[in-house]
Amino acid sequence: MPLIDLLPSDATLTQILPGHVVFAQGDQGGVMYVLIEGEAQILLDGKVVETVRAGGIVGEMALIDAGPRSATAIAKTRCVLVPIDERRFNELVAQRPEFALEVMRSLVHRLRRMDVER
Numbered sequence: 001m002p003l004i005d006l007l008p009s010d011a012t013l014t015q016i017l018p019g020h021v022v023f024a025q026g027d028q029g030g031v032m033y034v035l036i037e038g039e040a041q042i043l044l045d046g047k048v049v050e051t052v053r054a055g056g057i058v059g060e061m062a063l064i065d066a067g068p069r070s071a072t073a074i075a076k077t078r079c080v081l082v083p084i085d086e087r088r089f090n091e092l093v094a095q096r097p098e099f100a101l102e103v104m105r106s107l108v109h110r111l112r113r114m115d116v117e118r
Contacts, residue, residue: 016018019074029066032060040079050113075105
């Protein structure tokens with residue numbers, strides 16, 4: 001099931017204009033984002049490694065392990081995002097276990113692709 005369909009109807013929406021930074025590599029991360037509309041580019045050391053489209057997520061690693069951001073996310077187009085902080089993440093996981101499974105699938109897919117591209 002798409003992550004968008006698992007979000008509560010009262011989810012807060014944030015707009016980011018094209019070219020603006022969602023978060024930067026090395027920043028402290030306490031929020032992940034679900035893209036509702038638009039495309040965001042993920043950059044690792046300044047190189048584009050992925051384009052995330054509506055329904056995808058960014059920033060999940062730093063939320064899960066409370067470490068610094070491992071990459072930068074920049075809005076390629078106008079993006080509408082749902083920010084999910086740790087409290088909301090834990091609520092979603094408790095109420096909708098399939099949310100956790102979708103986040104894990106996305107994370108595994110991204111890691112496998114990065115391994116292949118090395």
